[in-house]
Amino acid sequence: MEKFEIKKHFLLNGQPFKIYSGAVHYFRIAPSEWRLTLLKLKAAGLNTVETYIPWNVHEPEEGQFDFSGRYDVQRFVELAQELGLYVILRPSPYICAEWEFGGLPAWLLKYPDMVVRTNTPRFMAKVEAYYARLFQELVPLQITHGGPVLMMQVENEYGSFGNDKAYLRAIKHLMEANGVDVPLFTSDGSWQQALQAGSLIDDDVFVTANFGSHSPENLAALQVFMQTHHKQWPLMCMEFWDGWFNRWQEPITKRDAASFEQDLQALVDADANFNLYMFRGGTNFGFYNGASSRVGIDYPQITSYDYDAVLHEDGQPSAKYAALQRVLNVTTPAPTGALPRPLASVHRTAQLHLVDVLDALGQHCHSAQPQTFALGSGYGYLFYQTQVAGNHQPEKLQLLDVNDRVDVYVDHQLVTTQYQATLGTPIETPLTPTSTVQLLVENTGRVNYGARLLSPTQQKGLRTGMMVDRHLHYGWDQWALDFSQLAQLNWQTPSPSNYGPTLSQFTFDVSDRHATYLDCSGFGKGVAFINGINLGRFWQDGPTQRLYIPQDFLRLGTNQIVILETTATASDEISFAATQEENLNA
Numbered sequence: 001m002e003k004f005e006i007k008k009h010f011l012l013n014g015q016p017f018k019i020y021s022g023a024v025h026y027f028r029i030a031p032s033e034w035r036l037t038l039l040k041l042k043a044a045g046l047n048t049v050e051t052y053i054p055w056n057v058h059e060p061e062e063g064q065f066d067f068s069g070r071y072d073v074q075r076f077v078e079l080a081q082e083l084g085l086y087v088i089l090r091p092s093p094y095i096c097a098e099w100e101f102g103g104l105p106a107w108l109l110k111y112p113d114m115v116v117r118t119n120t121p122r123f124m125a126k127v128e129a130y131y132a133r134l135f136q137e138l139v140p141l142q143i144t145h146g147g148p149v150l151m152m153q154v155e156n157e158y159g160s161f162g163n164d165k166a167y168l169r170a171i172k173h174l175m176e177a178n179g180v181d182v183p184l185f186t187s188d189g190s191w192q193q194a195l196q197a198g199s200l201i202d203d204d205v206f207v208t209a210n211f212g213s214h215s216p217e218n219l220a221a222l223q224v225f226m227q228t229h230h231k232q233w234p235l236m237c238m239e240f241w242d243g244w245f246n247r248w249q250e251p252i253t254k255r256d257a258a259s260f261e262q263d264l265q266a267l268v269d270a271d272a273n274f275n276l277y278m279f280r281g282g283t284n285f286g287f288y289n290g291a292s293s294r295v296g297i298d299y300p301q302i303t304s305y306d307y308d309a310v311l312h313e314d315g316q317p318s319a320k321y322a323a324l325q326r327v328l329n330v331t332t333p334a335p336t337g338a339l340p341r342p343l344a345s346v347h348r349t350a351q352l353h354l355v356d357v358l359d360a361l362g363q364h365c366h367s368a369q370p371q372t373f374a375l376g377s378g379y380g381y382l383f384y385q386t387q388v389a390g391n392h393q394p395e396k397l398q399l400l401d402v403n404d405r406v407d408v409y410v411d412h413q414l415v416t417t418q419y420q421a422t423l424g425t426p427i428e429t430p431l432t433p434t435s436t437v438q439l440l441v442e443n444t445g446r447v448n449y450g451a452r453l454l455s456p457t458q459q460k461g462l463r464t465g466m467m468v469d470r471h472l473h474y475g476w477d478q479w480a481l482d483f484s485q486l487a488q489l490n491w492q493t494p495s496p497s498n499y500g501p502t503l504s505q506f507t508f509d510v511s512d513r514h515a516t517y518l519d520c521s522g523f524g525k526g527v528a529f530i531n532g533i534n535l536g537r538f539w540q541d542g543p544t545q546r547l548y549i550p551q552d553f554l555r556l557g558t559n560q561i562v563i564l565e566t567t568a569t570a571s572d573e574i575s576f577a578a579t580q581e582e583n584l585n586a
């Protein structure tokens with residue numbers, strides 16, 4: 001049995017050990033690509049792989065657990081061990097990571113008294129139930145049990161959220177009570193306030209810092225904090241940001257390889273340990289992208305989590321691979337694998353209007369007050385419909401407390417789209433005595449950082465309701481769209497409507513499975529599925545319009561792509577590409 005300790009240095013079996021680690025999120029990468037990714041990580045000169053563990057994928061509905069396929073964290077960790085790598089796990093109930101709600105499950109919000117990331121009985125009871133299941137997977141993987149896991153993190157950058165030590169201690173104790181016996185650590189910004197608020201240094205929990213530049217200054221700040229608390233511990237940057245994430249409607253963020261090399265070299269020269277965030281970023285498949293918040297508005301992140309990292313979204317090395325090898329004095333060539341390639345273009349085989357298939361695709365509910373995303377899975381789209389009695393004249397409608405994006409149809413005409421700053425703006429529209437009002441509301445991704453995690457805006461959908469003139473309007477039908485039902489759709493059903501979101505079906509044969517990119521540039525805004533698997537959102541506003549398809553998602557023989565498009569911009573052909581957009585692959 002191997003032994004890992006944190007003294008003045010990291011000690012592995014009694015010998016000083018440097019942790020040179022890279023982050024790879026198993027849940028953002030198809031399982032067939034794990035092995036090659038880890039081989040590349042090893043060949044780059046790293047000895048450890050780090051991953052977060054997102055609660056929302058492992059407990060998608062309360063009490064229902066999923067540790068299979070892309071979510072088989074145990075398999076991922078075992079694979080790392082087979083390849084001779086060590087592992088760092090960050091199973092905090094909250095992970096940030098540009099992941100929906102920072103990894104917190106949407107179903108938590110079904111409890112009105114839920115206050116996430118706090119030592120409140122309701123939240124802690126849910127963490128407790130999850131941990132009881134999660135640690136059955138993780139405990140045997142610890143180095144103390146013959147596995148490769150060196151240490152685990154308590155919470156995540158808690159110092160950028162709160163300062164309640166009782167909460168941090170409760171999480172720590174829960175981990176220990178469930179069998180965690182490897183060293184624990186916290187990670188925070190490197191400034192004193194963040195370290196003070198987010199660490200458990202006086203409980204002997206190892207302290208690390210997160211930063212991506214100014215290595216000497218940041219290490220010095222961490223050192224000061226440790227010295228103040230009379231600790232002699234090794235210095236570790238738990239998230240050395242080698243790139244950055246991207247949001248819709250904003251230019252791609254790049255971090256050049258030369259500055260990365262320089263700042264990483266400074267870390268190594270200072271004898272520090274590091275975890276590169278990210279080694280390979282991967283993809284926000286499904287509805288799992290998060291959002292950043294700024295003064296009351298949420299800015300969702302894009303589907304690609306390329307991150308401008310050492311490996312690109314599809315696993316191909318970027319210029320940072322060679323830079324990393326130079327810093328670590330390694331010359332082993334990166335193992336190569338098949339490159340993504342385009343497939344032949346495909347013509348649309350069928351099209352349906354969403355309004356014609358609501359009952360097939362949605363969980364229906366009638367209620368006086370409008371429902372929120374507490375109805376259904378909590379992700380994606382909710383469709384609302386109601387009848388309003390007007391007077392053959394322009395009248396005023398207003399949506400009170402709605403998130404995140406809403407298309408408003410009155411009598412089958414799109415009247416307006418409200419998003420971010422325009423949400424809730426009064427709408428003047430002609431109404432008849434039997435007008436139909438329909439709303440398509442999209443949850444564009446919950447925030448993953450900051451105090452806005454506690455805001456009622458994270459309960460997506462129409463909350464207070466809709467005003468007609470000066471009264472709240474009651475009597476709603478709503479459908480929570482459930483895309484697990486896509487296979488049930490009858491594409492031959494006549495679809496007489498001629499307005500609103502469309503579902504386009506593209507059927508094609510594949511005789512050679514390989515990774516590719518779906519090019520969505522002929523489509524406005526929506527989400528694409530291949531063989532029932534959610535590839536993520538696309539949006540013509542960019543900065544990217546391509547969705548990565550790992551080879552696992554293709555089938556030999558007949559394949560089906562379905563595109564839900566919500567802005568009346570749907571091409572009758574789809575094409576594929578070999579790379580993500582130029583600026584992401586550079």
Ligand code: GLA
Nearest residue numbers: 095096097098157210239245
């Ligand atoms: C912080 C978080 C990470 C991630 C990065 C930015 O350090 O801890 O989860 O959000 O920022 O990519």
